Amino acid sequence: MIEKILQPKNLYKAYRRVVSNKGSCGVDGMNVNELKSFIDLNRNQTVKSILTGSYRPNSIRGVEIPKRNGKMRLLGIPTVVDRWLQQAVSQQLIMRFELDFETHSYGFRPKKNTQQAVQRALMYINDGYQDIVDIDLKGFFDEVAHHKLLQLIYNKVKCQTTLWLIRKWLRAPLERNGKMYKRRKGVPQGSPLSPLLSNIMLDILDKELKRRGLKYVRYADDFSIYTKSKATAREVGNDIYKFLRDKLELPINREKSGIRRPVNFKLLGHGFAATYKKGDKDD
Numbered sequence: 001m002i003e004k005i006l007q008p009k010n011l012y013k014a015y016r017r018v019v020s021n022k023g024s025c026g027v028d029g030m031n032v033n034e035l036k037s038f039i040d041l042n043r044n045q046t047v048k049s050i051l052t053g054s055y056r057p058n059s060i061r062g063v064e065i066p067k068r069n070g071k072m073r074l075l076g077i078p079t080v081v082d083r084w085l086q087q088a089v090s091q092q093l094i095m096r097f098e099l100d101f102e103t104h105s106y107g108f109r110p111k112k113n114t115q116q117a118v119q120r121a122l123m124y125i126n127d128g129y130q131d132i133v134d135i136d137l138k139g140f141f142d143e144v145a146h147h148k149l150l151q152l153i154y155n156k157v158k159c160q161t162t163l164w165l166i167r168k169w170l171r172a173p174l175e176r177n178g179k180m181y182k183r184r185k186g187v188p189q190g191s192p193l194s195p196l197l198s199n200i201m202l203d204i205l206d207k208e209l210k211r212r213g214l215k216y217v218r219y220a221d222d223f224s225i226y227t228k229s230k231a232t233a234r235e236v237g238n239d240i241y242k243f244l245r246d247k248l249e250l251p252i253n254r255e256k257s258g259i260r261r262p263v264n265f266k267l268l269g270h271g272f273a274a275t276y277k278k279g280d281k282d283d
Contacts, residue, residue: 001159005092006047014087015039018080018192026079027061027175035080046081050165057082057168060188062176074142076174076188086169087192089162094196096156101199102206107220108195117219118270121226124215125262125272129226131233132265135240136256140221141194142186145249146170149187149201169193195220201248208243212236219268233259 004010019032030038049055060076067073078086101109106117125132137143146167154163169191174181187194198220205223209216214236215226225240227233237259244250262272 001092001096001157002050002161002165005088005162006050010091011039011043011084011088014084014091017087017091018084021192023080023083024061024063024077026077026082027059028079028081030080032080035084038081039084046085050085050161053161053164055165055168057172059173059175059180060183060191062174062181063190073189074176075190077190078169078172078188082169082172083192085165089165090193090196093153093157093193093200097196097200097203101203102210104216105199105203105206105218107218107222108199114219114268114270117217118267121217121224121267122272124217124226129215129228130262131227131230132260132262133225133227133233133237133240134258134260134265135223135225135237135244136253137221137244138251138253139186140250141189141198143250144187144197144201145185148249149197152200152204166193166197204248205240205244208247209240212239217267222268224265224267230259 015035019035022032025031046055058079058081060078063075063077064072065075098110104120106112106114106120149170150163150167153166157163170187171183174183174188187197202218202221202223206216206218209225217224217226225233225236227236237257241252244252263274265272
C-alpha cells in the first residue's frame, strides 16, 4: 500500500487538499502557501526517508478552541508537511475502509452530513422509538488505544511501512505552552487522519449495534440508540457500556450519559419538539 500512498498523483492530490483546507501553522511555522516550494525541493528525499524508515514527524502544536457548550477543546495541529503526508495516507486508507462502513455512520464520510443524521434520528422518534440511550464517550479523541486502532488497520491493509508511519504520527509528542507532552493514547483532533481513524475504531461499535438489531445514529464520537421502552433502554445502555469498556477500552462520561425522551434530547446541536396537528386529541 505504501507504494500507492507515495505515487506522485496521490501526493499531488493530497497537496491540493491541504492547501484548500488552509489551516494554521504547525510548530515549524510553515504555512500552506510554502508547501509547494518544500515539495518541489524535498519530495524525493521525503519519500526516501519513509521507505528507509528514517522519517521523523514533527511534534504537534496544541491549541485550545471553544466548543458549542462554552468549554474548550484541545486541537493538535501537525506541521503542513505532516498534514500533506497524512492526507496522502488517508486518501488510500479510505478506499480500503469506506465500503465496509455502516449506513448509519454519518460523520466525515463522502455524501454524509449532519442533516442526514438528524433526519434519521427524527424518523426513529416518529416511528415510536422515543426512549433514547444517549452515551457520551469521555474524551474519545484523547482515549483511543493505539494498539487497538493499529490492529484494525493492519487487518485490512497488511502493510508494515504504512502502519509504522501511522504509529509515528500517533506517538508524536504534543507541544503546548512551551512544554512537550508524550502521547501513548489518543488521536489528535486537527490532523487529516483523525476523522478516518475515529470511524475505523468506532465502526466496531456500529457493527455490534447492527448485530443486535438496534436503531442508532453515529456522527464521529457522538452516537445515540433508539428504543421503545425505558427497560429496553437501560438494558441496552448497560450492555453497550460494557462493550465499550471491554472491547474498545473506551470510557464513557456517566454524568453526560443517560436515557432521554425526545424533548430532553439534543443531537449535534438539534433539539426535538413535540408537534400536534389541529384537531388531534391526547390519548
